[in-house]
Amino acid sequence: MKILTTVKKVVDVELTIRVESGAIVEEGLQYVMNAWDENAVEASVQLKENNGAETTLVSIGGGDDNTQIIRRGYAMGIDNGIQVDDPQLAGADSFVLARVLQKVYETGSYDLVVTGKQAQDTDNGQTGIILAENLGIPCVSNVVAIDVIDDKLIKVTRLGDGGKEIVELKLPALVTVSDSINEPRLPQMRGLMMAKKKKIEVMDLAALGTSFAEVGGSGNRSEILEFSRSQAREAGKKFEGDAAQITAQVVDLLMNEAKVL
Amino acid sequence: MAKVLVIADIKRGEVKRSTAELLAKARTLGAETAVVAIGNNLEALIPDLVSVGSGSQYIADDPGLELFSAGPYASCVVDAASQFGADQIWFASTESSKAVAPRVAARLAVACATDITDVASTGGNIEITRPAIANKVIQRVKINSEKLVAVVRAGAFPMTDEGTAGSENVIRLSAPPTDLGAVIKELIADASGDIDLGDAAIVVSVGRGVKDQKGIDLVKGLADDLGAGFGTSRAMVDSGLMGHNKQVGQTGKIVAPKLYIAVGISGAIQHLSGMTGSQVIVAVNNDPEAPIFNVADYGIVGDLFEVVPILREQIKSIKR
Ligand SMILES: Cc1cc2nc3c(=O)[nH]c(=O)nc-3n(C[C@H](O)[C@H](O)[C@H](O)COP(=O)(O)OP(=O)(O)OC[C@H]3O[C@@H](n4cnc5c(N)ncnc54)[C@H](O)[C@@H]3O)c2cc1C
Ligand SMILES: Nc1ncnc2c1ncn2[C@@H]1O[C@H](COP(=O)(O)O)[C@@H](O)[C@H]1O
Numbered sequence: 253m254k255i256l257t258t259v260k261k262v263v264d265v266e267l268t269i270r271v272e273s274g275a276i277v278e279e280g281l282q283y284v285m286n287a288w289d290e291n292a293v294e295a296s297v298q299l300k301e302n303n304g305a306e307t308t309l310v311s312i313g314g315g316d317d318n319t320q321i322i323r324r325g326y327a328m329g330i331d332n333g334i335q336v337d338d339p340q341l342a343g344a345d346s347f348v349l350a351r352v353l354q355k356v357y358e359t360g361s362y363d364l365v366v367t368g369k370q371a372q373d374t375d376n377g378q379t380g381i382i383l384a385e386n387l388g389i390p391c392v393s394n395v396v397a398i399d400v401i402d403d404k405l406i407k408v409t410r411l412g413d414g415g416k417e418i419v420e421l422k423l424p425a426l427v428t429v430s431d432s433i434n435e436p437r438l439p440q441m442r443g444l445m446m447a448k449k450k451k452i453e454v455m456d457l458a459a460l461g462t463s464f465a466e467v468g469g470s471g472n473r474s475e476i477l478e479f480s481r482s483q484a485r486e487a488g489k490k491f492e493g494d495a496a497q498i499t500a501q502v503v504d505l506l507m508n509e510a511k512v513l
Numbered sequence: 514m515a516k517v518l519v520i521a522d523i524k525r526g527e528v529k530r531s532t533a534e535l536l537a538k539a540r541t542l543g544a545e546t547a548v549v550a551i552g553n554n555l556e557a558l559i560p561d562l563v564s565v566g567s568g569s570q571y572i573a574d575d576p577g578l579e580l581f582s583a584g585p586y587a588s589c590v591v592d593a594a595s596q597f598g599a600d601q602i603w604f605a606s607t608e609s610s611k612a613v614a615p616r617v618a619a620r621l622a623v624a625c626a627t628d629i630t631d632v633a634s635t636g637g638n639i640e641i642t643r644p645a646i647a648n649k650v651i652q653r654v655k656i657n658s659e660k661l662v663a664v665v666r667a668g669a670f671p672m673t674d675e676g677t678a679g680s681e682n683v684i685r686l687s688a689p690p691t692d693l694g695a696v697i698k699e700l701i702a703d704a705s706g707d708i709d710l711g712d713a714a715i716v717v718s719v720g721r722g723v724k725d726q727k728g729i730d731l732v733k734g735l736a737d738d739l740g741a742g743f744g745t746s747r748a749m750v751d752s753g754l755m756g757h758n759k760q761v762g763q764t765g766k767i768v769a770p771k772l773y774i775a776v777g778i779s780g781a782i783q784h785l786s787g788m789t790g791s792q793v794i795v796a797v798n799n800d801p802e803a804p805i806f807n808v809a810d811y812g813i814v815g816d817l818f819e820v821v822p823i824l825r826e827q828i829k830s831i832k833r
Contacts (some may be wrong), residue, residue, distance in 0.1 A: 253616065262745060263646065265646055265647045265649065265782060266782065269646055269649045269650060271650060276650065276782065283761055302618050313662075329588075331782055345624075346615075347618075347619070350619075369764070372646065372647065373645065373646055374645055375627070375628060375643075375644070375645045375646065375647070377611055377615075377627055378614075378615040378618075378625055378627065381583075381612065381615040381616060381619075382615050382616075382618070382619045382625075384618050385619035385620065386619060387614070389694065390692065390694030390695040391583070391584075391695070391765055392583070392612075392695060393583070393611065393612045394611070394612070395609055396818075402679070407698070411608065412581055412608050412609065413524065413581070413607050413608045413756070414524070414581070414699040414700060414703060415700055415701050415703040416523075416582065416700070416757075417580070417697060417700055417701075418698045418699040418700075418701070419582075419693070419695065419696065419697050419698065420696045420698055421695050422693070425694065430764060431764055432747075432750070432751070432757065432764070449584045471657070473618075473624035473625075473656065473657050473658045474624045474625075474626060474654050474655065474656050474657060474658075476652050476653070476654050476655075477640070477653045477654065477655050478652075478653050479650045479651065479652055480650065480651045480653070481649075481650060482644055482648050482649060482650060482651050485789055485794070485807070485808040487806055487808070487812075488794075488809055488810035488812065489811055489812065490801070490809070490812035490814060491811070491812065491814065492801060492814040492815075493822050495813075495815045495816070495819045496823050497813065498813055498814075499813060499815075499820055499824050499827060500823075500827060502795065502811045502813055503824070503827045503828065503831065505811055506772070506793070506795070507831065508813075510772075510793045510810065512715075512771050512772040512792065512793050513772070513828070513831065
């Protein structure tokens with residue numbers, strides 16, 4: 253089985269994000285692998301370990317941070333890495349990114365595409381589903397388990413609104429994974445050392461055999477006009493001391509001040 | 514704003530309040546409205562679909578739609594949208610919506626915006642507002658396509674009145690082709706009978722601080738006393754102590770109740786992004802530095818095993 257895993261570089265959400273004049277302040281930001289893509293990498297590597305598979309990772313984006321993220325994928329056990337680095341793609345929306353990923357998909361004969369359920373910076377949760385729709389391959393999102401039945405069929409478990417949905421997918425197919433699917437492994441020293449030496453295939457749109465026009469680059473369907481800080485909730489009153497006393501105080505405030513009891 | 518199609522949010526044979534909320538918002542924007550309902554045995558729901566305020570009702574009622582499948586559901590939405598001539602297609606924030614909306618947008622070749630908190634349309638230009646980066650920032654986004662598919666964040670469009678009934682104009686949709694590539698084998702349904710977190714006016718949530726089942730039972734008791742929905746953090750779901758459908762947060766449910774009580778929850782950013790829309794937040798935690806206190810209106814620093822029984826007693830005595 254050949255698996256294509258999509259991985260995005262995102263800002264570290266645990267750090268403070270500053271916004272000035274409608275834009276996010278670059279200074280002080282750090283970039284990491286999107287958490288849900290770590291789950292996607294882990295799921296792909298587990299399939300390789302348990303069932304035998306060749307794993308390829310693709311990331312659209314440039315810079316040294318992105319290289320580091322692909323190396324992290326290698327250290328977790330991914331076999332091949334493709335980096336699509338083209339300055340024209342700055343600001344590309346999900347539909348354009350999905351077209352670029354489609355080009356990558358079409359260069360290999362993949363059986364399964366694994367994406368994160370959403371990217372931590374956009375929180376969109378669209379790119380994988382759009383890719384599957386454009387490719388016309390079966391797709392299940394929010395997947396928490398993948399079982400291989402044979403080389404043409406997998407069984408996945410999806411967390412849906414009414415419970416767990418068990419779905420059989422004919423390959424080639426695409427799944428987007430939930431963070432509940434696994435606990436991503438921490439790369440070990442040895443893996444990290446080996447990852448440093450491994451080749452990354454870096455391509456721009458031309459090398460991919462496509463163009464900005466073909467991936468719909470100038471036709472972004474949405475564009476971010478500005479960012480603002482979300483209205484942070486203020487810390488309210490904090491009570492310490494005798495449990496009975498402070499609890500009584502809070503109950504009283506809930507009744508008479510907040511009027512929610 | 515011309516025509517808004519709202520996808521009816523139906524759970525366990527009931528039209529959820531979010532459907533009325535989305536229709537009310539569409540009306541305040543001066544739009545003509547329609548709903549599309551997808552499922553099996555929907556006939557009895559038609560009066561409800563009218564009373565939540567829709568101008569037309571597109572009904573895709575077929576045994577093949579009993580279980581959720583994103584492809585066929587998307588076909589039904591696309592069918593209704595084309596028949597109605599929808600300019601905007603709005604989904605309430607559910608797991609199914611998140612799976613269907615991008616497909617609909619891809620098929621119609623229009624923009625897709627998830628988790629929106631507002632939408633405005635002036636002179637044919639659509640603009641939406643949505644949080645991103647786990648709620649740390651707000652994006653103002655211009656939509657370049659003429660039409661929009663949007664998933665509305667839970668609680669974003671609260672009803673300001675009881676709503677207005679719509680008018681009955683039922684259009685039946687033909688059954689979509691089944692997805693032969695993705696075959697639903699089974700639904701392992703969540704235990705029923707609990708208060709739906711999305712509907713609850715009060716939500717009490719329990720975190721890893723409770724340690725075990727005894728701790729859970731204690732906090733569940735508080736939820737029951739208050740007639741509240743019972744939620745949890747991912748740590749509890751991971752440990753197997755609580756079901757997935759109870760998880761509040763970025764990958765769980767987004768809730769915006771009148772009162773949210775977090776017991777033994779640290780307040781990780783992914784949890785906060787699911788509950789900071791609540792009107793009033795109370796936190797019980799024995800660590801005065803726990804981040805949950807940064808968002809709590811009322812923080813009780815203390816051992817939950819001591820605090821919760823007292824809280825229950827005091828709430829019982831005021832209810833008497
Ligand atoms: C991609 C991703 C998505 C995620 N999505 C979600 C999500 O949707 N929802 C979610 O909740 N999490 C989510 N998480 C996980 C999140 O980061 C935290 O790990 C999780 O919320 C922690 O749960 P907790 O607060 O119960 O546990 P902990 O962080 O362990 O906190 C336990 C708290 O209990 C307190 N405590 C202990 N003993 C007592 C006592 N006796 N009395 C009172 N207080 C006590 C402690 O002081 C502590 O603050 C996600 C993480 C990732 C990476
Ligand atoms: N620039 C990118 N490069 C590679 N994969 C991406 C990129 N952007 C998004 N994806 C994939 O699509 C998923 C969903 O992203 P989004 O639709 O932005 O929430 C992510 O978890 C990634 O797996």
